Amino acid sequence: MNIEKTAEVYRKIMEELSRAVIGKNEIKKALVIGLIAGGHILIEGPPGSAKTTLAKSFSKIIGGTFKRIQFTPDMMPADITGFYLYSLQGEPSFIEGPIFANIVLADELNRTTPRTQSALLEAMQEHQVTIERQTFLLSSPFMVIATQVQTGGEGTYPLTDVQIDRFLLRAYSQHPDREEEGRIISSIDSIEAPDIKMVTTTEEIIAMQQLSKQIHVSPAVVNYITSIVHSLRFDPDVLSGLSARSGITIFKCARAFALLDGRDYVIPDDVKRLVYFAVEHRLRVKPEAEMEDITPRMIITRNLDKVPVPKF
Ligand SMILES: Nc1ncnc2c1ncn2[C@@H]1O[C@H](COP(=O)(O)OP(=O)(O)O)[C@@H](O)[C@H]1O
Ligand SMILES: [Mg+2]
Structure with a gap:
């Protein structure tokens, strides 16, 4: 991997993302920066502003494994991290939770309780989870893209300042302007069934992360x-x-x-x-x-x- 090759991968990622999402170039770029800098991204904004679409399409382009967690108030920490299942003979086997993926979409994170939010945030910070005193390392690269619904609404649990601080970058997704709105409408059929290609691999991403340190x-x-x-x-x-x-x-x-x-x-x-x-x-x-x-x-x-x- 070198600088020219990285710039080329970046150009391709932006091109593929634009098949699914019109405009929002700054958020698209923030996603790539987050990936290369090895951090997690928070996307906020009103409903229907393409937050989920951005995260989902990004994960397809990147290669590697992808899991989506749709947060709800009744979710438990084990729904994120995983749990032990015991056979009739008492043999334990670990069932991995959705946190075990290269890209994890934590959708509507502030709709779940603080206890479950902490399970995710702890794993994000430590790149590992501990269950019944066993520690499991998460994937590499590992990136959480979290979205929040507008706070203050019924059934939302705002993240604390300490939790917010764990996110490398925060991007705000706004409603489209008139020009973008026009482009969304006129290309809605291809937006809804985008032909998105994978343009990079986890190995390449790790190489780009190393390169950025130079x-x-x-x-x-x-x-x-x-x-x-x-x-x-x-x-x-x-x-x-x-x-x-x-x-x-x-x-x-x-x-x-x-x-x-x-x-x-x-x-x-x-x-x-x-x-x-x-x-x-x-x-x-x-x-x-x-x-x-x-x-x-x-x-x-x-x-x-x-x-x-x-x-x-
Ligand atoms: N800028 C945009 N480009 C393409 N599609 C958009 C854009 N903004 C909104 N949409 C469309 O609006 C719908 C809602 O998007 P979604 O990602 O579910 O929003 P959110 O997660 O922010 O509530 C999708 O059908 C999406 O394709
Ligand atoms: Mg959404």
């Missing part, structure tokens, strides 16, 4: 990342400070971003473009600022404007 990040760019994180952390309208995961995420994703662009070094612009995806879900706004309609997005924008960009 992308050069200059001290000036590292300094730019830490300046942004500090500026956000101490913003007067931010309620709880950003965890160290924010800076690490920006760093890892910026390397993946540069790689997809066919470069072996990160430029400040890669960082800038990533901050919203990497940080917006982790920022909590003070209630008094919220009353003045200040959003995490606005806070990010004003801090990005404030922090000096290193010259390149």
Whole structure:
């Protein structure tokens, strides 16, 4: 695997994804970045905004195994991780849960109880599950694409800040604009039965993940990342400070971003473009600022404007 080949795989992934989903290029790119940076992605947005379709089509293109978990309030942790089944002779055999796959779609994650959510989030973090004191390693690569239904609705259990922090990137899926709406309608027959090809393999993905670790990040760019994180952390309208995961995420994703662009070094612009995806879900706004309609997005924008960009 090399940089040119990676850029080519990326182009093909985007092309295949576009057979199933019109527009949303930033979310499509976030999925690829998440895969290469080795993290999990959260997709939020209103019903019918192609969240499930995006995740499902992405998994088909990537190769490897895929499982979908449709979360409901009556689900138990064992429905995620798996369980032991005992034969009449008392012989145990482990029945793997749907977490054992390369790509796991955790659909409508906030519709299940905190206990079941924790089972998933723990496995996501540790890349393993422990059942009756036996530890089972998960697949590699392993990526969870979770979707949330709009919070506050009946029968939703919002994820805690600690859980949200586990997601590398968060993308927001919006309703289509007029132009996109037109394209969706006029190509609905092929959208509903897309002819999606697998364009990469798990071996290639692991090679791309390794390659991204070789992308050069200059001290000036590292300094730019830490300046942004500090500026956000101490913003007067931010309620709880950003965890160290924010800076690490920006760093890892910026390397993946540069790689997809066919470069072996990160430029400040890669960082800038990533901050919203990497940080917006982790920022909590003070209630008094919220009353003045200040959003995490606005806070990010004003801090990005404030922090000096290193010259390149
Ligand atoms: N941008 C889009 N491109 C293609 N199809 C779309 C788009 N937005 C919505 N749709 C269509 O809307 C329907 C609902 O999509 P779905 O993925 O189930 O939404 P969600 O999971 O967000 O509720 C699907 O038939 C999907 O093809
Ligand atoms: Mg859905």
